[in-house]
Amino acid sequence: MRRSINFVCYTTMILLGLYLAGYQNVIDSITGEYSIASSVMGIIIALHFTGSITAPVIFGEISDRKGSKVIILVALFILISGLLAASVFQNIYVLALGIFLVGSGFSVIEGTLSAVLSNINPGETVKVINLSQMYFCIGAVLGPLITLFIINQFGSWRILFVLLILLFLLIIFLFSRFDLGKVEGGTVTEKCLTLNENEGKIHSIALLKSKSFLLLCIAMFLYVGAEEGIAFWTTTFFKHAYNNIVWGSYALSGYWTGMILGRFLAGIFPKKGIMFLFIGTFLSIASIILALLVKSEIIGFISFSLIGLGFSVAWPMIISITSDKFSKYKGTAVGIMMSLGAAGGMVIPLLIGLFDNIDRIKQAFWMFPVFAIIILLAVLKSEKMEV
Secondary structure: OHHHHHHHHHHHHHHHHHHHHHHHHOHHHHHHHHOOOHHHHHHHHHHHHHHHHHHHHHHHHHHHHHOOHHHHHHHHHHHHHHHHHHHHOOOHHHHHHHHHHHHHHHHHHHHHHHHHHHHHOOOOHHHHHHHHHHHHHHHHHHHHHHHHHHHHHHOOOHHHHHHHHHHHHHHHHHHOOOOOOOOOOOOOOOOOOOOOOOHHHOHHHHHHOOHHHHHHHHHHHHHHHHHHHHHHOHHHHHHHHOOOHHHHHHHHHHHHHHHHHHHHHHHHOHHHHHHHHHHHHHHHHHHHHHHHHOOOHHHHHHHHHHHHHHHOOHHHHHHHHHHHHOHHHHHHHHHHHHHHHHHHHHHHHHHHHHHHOOOOHHHHOOHHHHHHHHHHHHHHHHHHOOO
Protein backbone atom coordinates (compact mmCIF):
# COMPACT_ATOMS: atom_id res chain seq x y z
CA MET A 1 0.00 0.00 0.00
CA ARG A 2 2.83 2.39 0.86
CA ARG A 3 4.37 1.98 -2.59
CA SER A 4 1.00 2.57 -4.25
CA ILE A 5 0.48 5.79 -2.28
CA ASN A 6 4.02 6.93 -3.11
CA PHE A 7 3.37 6.25 -6.80
CA VAL A 8 0.13 8.25 -6.89
CA CYS A 9 1.70 11.11 -4.91
CA TYR A 10 4.61 11.29 -7.35
CA THR A 11 2.26 11.10 -10.33
CA THR A 12 0.21 13.96 -8.90
CA MET A 13 3.39 16.00 -8.49
CA ILE A 14 4.18 15.42 -12.18
CA LEU A 15 0.77 16.81 -13.13
CA LEU A 16 1.20 19.83 -10.84
CA GLY A 17 4.53 20.58 -12.47
CA LEU A 18 3.06 20.09 -15.93
CA TYR A 19 0.29 22.58 -15.16
CA LEU A 20 2.54 25.22 -13.62
CA ALA A 21 5.20 25.21 -16.34
CA GLY A 22 2.53 24.96 -19.03
CA TYR A 23 0.77 27.99 -17.54
CA GLN A 24 4.09 29.82 -17.32
CA ASN A 25 4.70 29.11 -21.00
CA VAL A 26 1.32 30.40 -22.24
CA ILE A 27 1.50 33.76 -20.46
CA ASP A 28 2.27 35.53 -23.74
CA SER A 29 -0.56 33.66 -25.52
CA ILE A 30 -3.07 34.64 -22.83
CA THR A 31 -1.81 38.24 -22.88
CA GLY A 32 -2.29 38.37 -26.66
CA GLU A 33 -5.71 36.68 -26.64
CA TYR A 34 -7.14 39.10 -24.09
CA SER A 35 -5.14 42.12 -25.36
CA ILE A 36 -3.86 43.08 -21.91
CA ALA A 37 -0.63 44.74 -20.77
CA SER A 38 2.20 42.82 -19.11
CA SER A 39 1.48 44.59 -15.82
CA VAL A 40 -2.11 43.28 -15.92
CA MET A 41 -0.82 39.82 -16.77
CA GLY A 42 1.45 40.11 -13.75
CA ILE A 43 -1.70 40.50 -11.65
CA ILE A 44 -3.24 37.41 -13.30
CA ILE A 45 -0.06 35.47 -12.51
CA ALA A 46 -0.22 36.71 -8.92
CA LEU A 47 -3.77 35.36 -8.54
CA HIS A 48 -2.44 31.80 -8.68
CA PHE A 49 -0.40 32.56 -5.58
CA THR A 50 -3.07 34.74 -3.97
CA GLY A 51 -5.25 31.65 -3.86
CA SER A 52 -2.34 29.80 -2.30
CA ILE A 53 -1.81 32.14 0.62
CA THR A 54 -4.70 31.38 3.00
CA ALA A 55 -5.81 27.93 1.85
CA PRO A 56 -2.74 25.91 3.01
CA VAL A 57 -2.82 27.32 6.55
CA ILE A 58 -6.52 26.50 6.97
CA PHE A 59 -6.32 23.09 5.35
CA GLY A 60 -3.01 22.25 7.05
CA GLU A 61 -4.57 22.76 10.49
CA ILE A 62 -7.58 20.63 9.46
CA SER A 63 -5.23 17.96 8.12
CA ASP A 64 -3.47 17.66 11.49
CA ARG A 65 -6.83 17.19 13.20
CA LYS A 66 -8.96 15.29 10.67
CA GLY A 67 -6.56 13.52 8.32
CA SER A 68 -5.10 14.08 4.86
CA LYS A 69 -7.40 12.17 2.53
CA VAL A 70 -10.38 14.52 2.69
CA ILE A 71 -8.06 17.53 2.29
CA ILE A 72 -6.47 16.12 -0.88
CA LEU A 73 -9.83 15.25 -2.44
CA VAL A 74 -11.39 18.64 -1.69
CA ALA A 75 -8.31 20.46 -2.97
CA LEU A 76 -8.37 18.42 -6.19
CA PHE A 77 -12.01 19.38 -6.78
CA ILE A 78 -11.13 23.06 -6.22
CA LEU A 79 -8.24 22.83 -8.68
CA ILE A 80 -10.38 21.11 -11.32
CA SER A 81 -13.10 23.76 -10.90
CA GLY A 82 -10.51 26.46 -11.58
CA LEU A 83 -9.18 24.70 -14.68
CA LEU A 84 -12.73 24.28 -15.95
CA ALA A 85 -13.57 27.96 -15.46
CA ALA A 86 -10.37 29.15 -17.15
CA SER A 87 -10.69 26.83 -20.13
CA VAL A 88 -14.42 27.03 -20.92
CA PHE A 89 -15.35 30.68 -20.42
CA GLN A 90 -13.74 33.33 -22.63
CA ASN A 91 -13.90 36.13 -20.11
CA ILE A 92 -10.95 37.79 -18.40
CA TYR A 93 -12.71 37.94 -15.02
CA VAL A 94 -13.67 34.26 -15.13
CA LEU A 95 -10.07 33.49 -16.15
CA ALA A 96 -8.88 35.40 -13.09
CA LEU A 97 -11.30 33.47 -10.84
CA GLY A 98 -10.20 30.19 -12.39
CA ILE A 99 -6.50 30.89 -11.82
CA PHE A 100 -7.29 31.88 -8.22
CA LEU A 101 -9.10 28.57 -7.63
CA VAL A 102 -6.34 26.54 -9.26
CA GLY A 103 -3.78 28.24 -7.02
CA SER A 104 -5.87 27.51 -3.92
CA GLY A 105 -6.09 23.80 -4.71
CA PHE A 106 -2.54 23.56 -6.08
CA SER A 107 -0.71 24.69 -2.94
CA VAL A 108 -2.89 22.60 -0.61
CA ILE A 109 -2.25 19.49 -2.69
CA GLU A 110 1.51 20.08 -2.91
CA GLY A 111 1.87 20.75 0.82
CA THR A 112 -0.38 17.90 1.94
CA LEU A 113 1.35 15.40 -0.35
CA SER A 114 4.71 16.42 1.17
CA ALA A 115 3.32 15.75 4.66
CA VAL A 116 1.80 12.41 3.56
CA LEU A 117 5.06 11.23 1.98
CA SER A 118 6.96 12.19 5.11
CA ASN A 119 4.47 10.36 7.35
CA ILE A 120 4.36 7.08 5.44
CA ASN A 121 8.12 6.99 4.84
CA PRO A 122 9.55 7.49 8.36
CA GLY A 123 13.25 8.20 8.46
CA GLU A 124 13.34 9.06 4.75
CA THR A 125 11.93 12.59 4.80
CA VAL A 126 14.79 14.22 2.87
CA LYS A 127 14.78 11.46 0.25
CA VAL A 128 11.04 11.39 -0.45
CA ILE A 129 10.65 15.19 -0.45
CA ASN A 130 13.50 15.52 -2.94
CA LEU A 131 12.02 12.75 -5.09
CA SER A 132 8.57 14.33 -5.01
CA GLN A 133 10.06 17.61 -6.18
CA MET A 134 12.06 15.77 -8.81
CA TYR A 135 8.82 14.39 -10.23
CA PHE A 136 7.29 17.86 -10.02
CA CYS A 137 10.18 19.09 -12.14
CA ILE A 138 9.70 16.27 -14.66
CA GLY A 139 6.19 17.59 -15.19
CA ALA A 140 7.58 21.11 -15.42
CA VAL A 141 10.01 20.04 -18.14
CA LEU A 142 7.20 18.41 -20.10
CA GLY A 143 4.88 21.41 -19.61
CA PRO A 144 6.40 23.85 -22.13
CA LEU A 145 7.01 21.09 -24.70
CA ILE A 146 3.47 19.70 -24.45
CA THR A 147 2.09 23.24 -24.55
CA LEU A 148 3.99 24.05 -27.75
CA PHE A 149 2.71 20.82 -29.30
CA ILE A 150 -0.91 21.53 -28.28
CA ILE A 151 -0.82 25.11 -29.57
CA ASN A 152 0.74 24.01 -32.86
CA GLN A 153 -1.78 21.19 -33.31
CA PHE A 154 -4.97 22.74 -31.92
CA GLY A 155 -4.21 26.47 -31.87
CA SER A 156 -5.31 27.05 -28.28
CA TRP A 157 -3.73 26.87 -24.84
CA ARG A 158 -7.15 25.91 -23.43
CA ILE A 159 -6.74 22.32 -24.64
CA LEU A 160 -3.91 21.91 -22.13
CA PHE A 161 -6.28 22.77 -19.27
CA VAL A 162 -8.92 20.33 -20.57
CA LEU A 163 -6.32 17.54 -20.70
CA LEU A 164 -5.27 18.31 -17.13
CA ILE A 165 -8.89 18.18 -15.95
CA LEU A 166 -9.18 14.61 -17.20
CA LEU A 167 -5.90 13.56 -15.61
CA PHE A 168 -6.73 15.11 -12.23
CA LEU A 169 -10.12 13.34 -12.26
CA LEU A 170 -8.18 10.09 -12.55
CA ILE A 171 -6.05 11.14 -9.54
CA ILE A 172 -9.23 11.74 -7.52
CA PHE A 173 -10.38 8.20 -8.31
CA LEU A 174 -7.04 6.74 -7.22
CA PHE A 175 -6.83 8.70 -3.95
CA SER A 176 -10.41 7.79 -3.08
CA ARG A 177 -9.29 4.15 -2.87
CA PHE A 178 -6.57 4.79 -0.25
CA ASP A 179 -6.76 4.99 3.53
CA LEU A 180 -4.15 7.61 4.33
CA GLY A 181 -4.82 7.39 8.04
CA LYS A 182 -4.89 10.36 10.37
CA VAL A 183 -2.26 12.59 11.89
CA GLU A 184 -3.15 12.76 15.57
CA GLY A 185 -2.90 16.01 17.46
CA GLY A 186 -1.61 16.32 21.00
CA THR A 187 1.23 17.75 22.98
CA VAL A 188 4.44 18.39 21.09
CA THR A 189 7.57 16.92 22.63
CA GLU A 190 10.46 19.09 23.78
CA LYS A 191 12.36 18.15 20.65
CA CYS A 192 9.76 19.92 18.57
CA LEU A 193 7.89 22.65 20.45
CA THR A 194 6.65 23.38 23.93
CA LEU A 195 3.01 24.51 23.91
CA ASN A 196 0.98 25.87 26.75
CA GLU A 197 -2.64 24.86 27.20
CA ASN A 198 -4.12 27.82 25.29
CA GLU A 199 -1.69 27.70 22.37
CA GLY A 200 -2.36 24.01 21.86
CA LYS A 201 -5.79 24.85 20.46
CA ILE A 202 -4.28 26.64 17.45
CA HIS A 203 -1.08 25.05 16.21
CA SER A 204 -0.14 28.01 14.00
CA ILE A 205 0.29 30.34 17.00
CA ALA A 206 2.96 28.19 18.60
CA LEU A 207 4.79 27.67 15.32
CA LEU A 208 4.97 31.38 14.55
CA LYS A 209 6.56 32.03 17.96
CA SER A 210 9.57 29.95 16.97
CA LYS A 211 12.48 32.02 15.57
CA SER A 212 13.80 28.96 13.76
CA PHE A 213 10.44 28.51 12.04
CA LEU A 214 10.27 32.19 11.08
CA LEU A 215 13.67 32.00 9.40
CA LEU A 216 12.45 29.06 7.36
CA CYS A 217 9.35 31.10 6.43
CA ILE A 218 11.56 33.93 5.15
CA ALA A 219 13.61 31.47 3.14
CA MET A 220 10.47 29.91 1.65
CA PHE A 221 8.98 33.32 0.77
CA LEU A 222 12.12 34.36 -1.12
CA TYR A 223 12.73 30.95 -2.68
CA VAL A 224 9.30 30.50 -4.25
CA GLY A 225 9.32 34.15 -5.29
CA ALA A 226 12.67 33.66 -7.03
CA GLU A 227 11.79 30.27 -8.54
CA GLU A 228 8.48 31.44 -9.97
CA GLY A 229 9.72 34.92 -10.83
CA ILE A 230 12.37 33.37 -13.04
CA ALA A 231 10.10 30.68 -14.46
CA PHE A 232 7.11 32.88 -15.27
CA TRP A 233 9.21 35.49 -17.03
CA THR A 234 11.80 33.30 -18.79
CA THR A 235 10.18 33.52 -22.23
CA THR A 236 9.63 37.27 -21.83
CA PHE A 237 13.24 37.66 -20.67
CA PHE A 238 14.42 35.94 -23.83
CA LYS A 239 12.18 38.20 -25.91
CA HIS A 240 13.77 41.34 -24.45
CA ALA A 241 17.33 40.09 -23.89
CA TYR A 242 17.79 37.93 -27.00
CA ASN A 243 14.77 38.75 -29.20
CA ASN A 244 13.92 35.03 -29.31
CA ILE A 245 10.81 33.61 -27.58
CA VAL A 246 11.27 30.06 -28.91
CA TRP A 247 14.61 29.76 -27.15
CA GLY A 248 12.78 31.00 -24.07
CA SER A 249 10.59 27.88 -24.15
CA TYR A 250 13.68 25.71 -24.49
CA ALA A 251 15.34 27.57 -21.61
CA LEU A 252 12.27 27.08 -19.41
CA SER A 253 12.47 23.32 -20.00
CA GLY A 254 16.21 23.48 -19.36
CA TYR A 255 15.55 25.33 -16.11
CA TRP A 256 13.25 22.57 -14.86
CA THR A 257 15.60 19.87 -16.20
CA GLY A 258 18.31 21.34 -13.98
CA MET A 259 15.85 21.10 -11.08
CA ILE A 260 15.33 17.39 -11.82
CA LEU A 261 19.05 16.61 -11.81
CA GLY A 262 19.72 18.54 -8.62
CA ARG A 263 16.83 17.02 -6.69
CA PHE A 264 17.65 13.53 -7.94
CA LEU A 265 21.22 13.86 -6.64
CA ALA A 266 20.00 15.32 -3.34
CA GLY A 267 17.59 12.39 -3.00
CA ILE A 268 20.41 9.88 -3.54
CA PHE A 269 22.68 11.64 -1.04
CA PRO A 270 20.23 12.95 1.61
CA LYS A 271 22.99 13.62 4.16
CA LYS A 272 24.75 16.02 1.76
CA GLY A 273 21.88 18.52 1.66
CA ILE A 274 23.77 21.42 3.24
CA MET A 275 26.74 20.88 0.92
CA PHE A 276 24.43 20.84 -2.11
CA LEU A 277 22.75 24.00 -0.85
CA PHE A 278 26.10 25.81 -0.59
CA ILE A 279 27.26 24.74 -4.05
CA GLY A 280 23.85 25.37 -5.61
CA THR A 281 23.57 28.89 -4.22
CA PHE A 282 26.83 30.05 -5.77
CA LEU A 283 26.17 28.16 -9.01
CA SER A 284 22.81 29.87 -9.41
CA ILE A 285 24.29 33.29 -8.67
CA ALA A 286 27.06 32.86 -11.24
CA SER A 287 24.58 31.57 -13.83
CA ILE A 288 22.13 34.46 -13.37
CA ILE A 289 24.95 36.99 -13.77
CA LEU A 290 26.18 35.18 -16.90
CA ALA A 291 22.71 35.30 -18.48
CA LEU A 292 22.44 39.01 -17.72
CA LEU A 293 25.84 39.98 -19.08
CA VAL A 294 26.23 37.79 -22.19
CA LYS A 295 23.86 38.35 -25.11
CA SER A 296 23.60 34.86 -26.61
CA GLU A 297 20.61 32.50 -26.83
CA ILE A 298 22.88 29.48 -26.32
CA ILE A 299 24.57 30.98 -23.27
CA GLY A 300 21.14 32.02 -21.99
CA PHE A 301 19.81 28.48 -22.38
CA ILE A 302 22.84 27.01 -20.57
CA SER A 303 22.64 29.65 -17.85
CA PHE A 304 18.95 29.08 -17.12
CA SER A 305 19.53 25.31 -17.00
CA LEU A 306 22.30 25.86 -14.44
CA ILE A 307 20.10 28.28 -12.47
CA GLY A 308 17.55 25.46 -12.12
CA LEU A 309 20.30 23.06 -11.04
CA GLY A 310 21.58 25.53 -8.46
CA PHE A 311 18.15 26.38 -7.04
CA SER A 312 16.98 22.76 -6.96
CA VAL A 313 17.90 21.81 -3.41
CA ALA A 314 16.51 24.82 -1.52
CA TRP A 315 12.78 23.94 -1.51
CA PRO A 316 13.23 20.30 -0.41
CA MET A 317 15.73 21.39 2.26
CA ILE A 318 13.31 23.94 3.71
CA ILE A 319 10.41 21.46 3.77
CA SER A 320 12.57 18.62 5.15
CA ILE A 321 13.93 20.75 8.01
CA THR A 322 10.41 21.97 8.75
CA SER A 323 8.97 18.43 8.75
CA ASP A 324 11.68 17.09 11.05
CA LYS A 325 11.82 20.00 13.50
CA PHE A 326 8.06 20.45 13.84
CA SER A 327 6.93 16.88 13.22
CA LYS A 328 4.01 16.78 15.66
CA TYR A 329 2.19 19.50 13.72
CA LYS A 330 3.62 18.73 10.34
CA GLY A 331 0.47 19.53 8.37
CA THR A 332 0.13 22.97 9.93
CA ALA A 333 3.85 23.76 9.62
CA VAL A 334 4.04 22.74 5.97
CA GLY A 335 0.76 24.56 5.30
CA ILE A 336 2.22 27.81 6.65
CA MET A 337 5.31 27.24 4.53
CA MET A 338 3.18 26.82 1.42
CA SER A 339 1.30 30.03 2.24
CA LEU A 340 4.49 32.05 2.74
CA GLY A 341 5.89 30.57 -0.45
CA ALA A 342 2.70 31.52 -2.26
CA ALA A 343 3.03 35.07 -0.96
CA GLY A 344 6.51 35.23 -2.45
CA GLY A 345 5.21 33.72 -5.67
CA MET A 346 2.56 36.42 -5.80
CA VAL A 347 4.70 39.45 -4.98
CA ILE A 348 7.91 38.89 -6.92
CA PRO A 349 6.48 37.90 -10.36
CA LEU A 350 4.12 40.87 -9.99
CA LEU A 351 7.07 43.19 -9.40
CA ILE A 352 8.83 41.81 -12.46
CA GLY A 353 5.68 42.45 -14.48
CA LEU A 354 5.85 46.10 -13.47
CA PHE A 355 9.48 46.25 -14.57
CA ASP A 356 8.62 44.58 -17.87
CA ASN A 357 6.00 47.21 -18.59
CA ILE A 358 8.84 49.70 -19.06
CA ASP A 359 11.20 47.20 -20.72
CA ARG A 360 13.49 46.77 -17.73
CA ILE A 361 13.10 43.07 -17.07
CA LYS A 362 16.87 42.50 -17.14
CA GLN A 363 17.30 45.00 -14.31
CA ALA A 364 14.63 43.17 -12.31
CA PHE A 365 16.52 39.88 -12.58
CA TRP A 366 19.44 41.35 -10.60
CA MET A 367 17.39 40.83 -7.42
CA PHE A 368 17.74 37.05 -7.65
CA PRO A 369 21.44 36.74 -6.64
CA VAL A 370 20.62 38.75 -3.50
CA PHE A 371 17.68 36.46 -2.71
CA ALA A 372 19.89 33.38 -3.13
CA ILE A 373 22.33 34.62 -0.48
CA ILE A 374 19.55 35.46 2.00
CA ILE A 375 17.92 32.03 1.49
CA LEU A 376 21.21 30.26 2.18
CA LEU A 377 21.90 32.24 5.36
CA ALA A 378 18.35 31.81 6.68
CA VAL A 379 18.34 28.03 6.16
CA LEU A 380 21.79 27.56 7.72
CA LYS A 381 20.87 29.67 10.76
CA SER A 382 17.54 27.90 11.28
CA GLU A 383 19.08 24.45 10.89
CA LYS A 384 21.49 25.17 13.77
CA MET A 385 18.93 26.78 16.10
CA GLU A 386 17.00 25.04 18.84
CA VAL A 387 13.20 25.10 18.38
